[in-house]
Amino acid sequence: MKNILLILTFLITSITTAQSLDDLDDYDVDAFYKKEELEDDTLDEDGNEIEFIFVKTGTDLKTGKFEIELADGPGDLYEIKGTDFFVKLKGYYGYAGFGEDCILEITGSYFNKKGTIYKLD
DSSP states (O other): OHHHHHHHHHHHHHHHSOOOGGGSEEEEEEEEEEEEEOOTTOBOTTSOBOSEEEEEEOTTOOOEEEEEEEEEOSTTEEEETTSSEEEEETTOOOOOOTTEEEEEEEEEOSSOEEEEEEEOO
16 A cells, blocks of 8 residues: 555655746747738738738847747748747748647747747657
C-alpha cells in the first residue's frame, strides 16, 4: 500500500510539473501584422472590393509569454485566434496550425518586437 501511494504521488507530481519551453518545437516570427477593417466600397488596385488589409506592426504588442491558439490564415500568415493579430513565420511554410495551442513569447523593444511560437504537445 505504501508503494502504491509513493507511485501515485510521483505520477501526480510529474503530471503537474510545468513543461519547459526548451522541450517544445519552436518557430521564429518573421513579422507581426494587424488586420485593419476598411470602409465599405473600398477597392484594390484592380478595382475589386476589399474588406480589410494586413498592416505590419509590433508596437501594439506587449512583451511577455502568452498562451494562444494559432490557426492558418490567408497566404503565409497565421492567425492568433481571438485577436486582430497575425504572424508570418521565418522560413517555414505549411505549419497547418488549425486550432493549435501554443505559447507566444514576445521580446524586444517598442519598435523592434521579436517573437517565438512554441507548439504545445
